Structures are given as C-alpha cells and as structure tokens.
Amino acid sequence: MTVQMNVMISADDIQAKVKQLGAAINQFYANSNKELVLIGLLRGSVIFMADLCRAIEKPHELDFMTVSSYGGTSTVSTRDVKILKDLDGDIEGKDVIVVEDIIDSGRTLSKVMEMLKTRNPNSIELCTLVSKPSRREIELDVRFLGFEVEDRFIVGYGLDYNQKYRHIPFIGEIGL
C-alpha cells in the first residue's frame, strides 16, 4: 500500500526550529539555579523531546507521563484527564517544561498544567512543536512554540494517525 503524503514542514525546517527552541530554553533558564526537568507527554512528544533535549545545554532530567482525555456524560466542560502513567520523579521546587507534540483544543494540556501546578514546581512552562491556534478552546500560555499551522490533520515527527506515521522525519498531510 502506498500512502500519499504531502510535506508541510520539512525535516530540515524541523531541525532548525528545534535548535532555536533549545537556544531559547538555554537563555530563559540561564539565571535559574533550580533543577530543570522536561516532561514529555507520551507518546506523541517522544521524537521531538529526543531532539530538543540534545539542543539544551543546561543539564536537565527527562520524565514522561501518559494522560488520556475522557468524557463526562453530557458536556465537554465536564471533560477531565486521567493519568495512565504518572511521572517517575518529583517536580517540587524544579523548573518544569512540559513538552507536547501539538496543541489543538488545549483541553488536555490545560488540565495537565493545572494538575502539575499543585505539585509546587518552582516554575512551569509549555513547549510545543506545533500549535493549531484556530482550534483553541482554552487559552494556554505557550512559552516555547515551534510552528503554527492551519486546521489540518498532520502526521510525522511523533504525530500519528491511528498510531502510525510517528517515525516519518517530516510533518505532512496524508491523503486518506
């Protein structure tokens, strides 16, 4: 089976952006003496996080969590997130960067941020490779942003369609 794939963001453009984000992170935390930890949301953030962490010179830890959105019975406002795999480490007093592949409605992430703030980190910021601002339902303060895209379904570089295409080195649209 061959899959039609249009390149939307090339592998070179992604790599250049990751380097810029790493530099911005180095600068942002240059004067903090707190421990730095990157938190990746599984599974989409894995590829991005692997490259991003190598673009950050300041020593840091990596940790991961898995959350799933689940619906209340009636309205979307009752939606919450469920922790399927929690962090292995403690984030109290640390500088935390939550790393995400893409922000769509922002619902999942806003709940995750709310929940992580109750663990008293020294600071907490968001880093996403891609954002679809036109889809946002909840305001999120994204400190480190890679690319803004239109409302299209994209895959590659960690992003999946039914768990597939995460390994593709560029971001593209699949012709389904």
Ligand code: IMP
């Ligand atoms: P939301 O911001 O809570 O609506 O959900 C964001 C999540 O939806 C991301 O972490 C992705 O798993 C998924 N997602 C949203 N848009 C796309 C896309 O274009 N391609 C692949 N996954 C997407």
Ligand code: MG
């Ligand atoms: Mg995801």
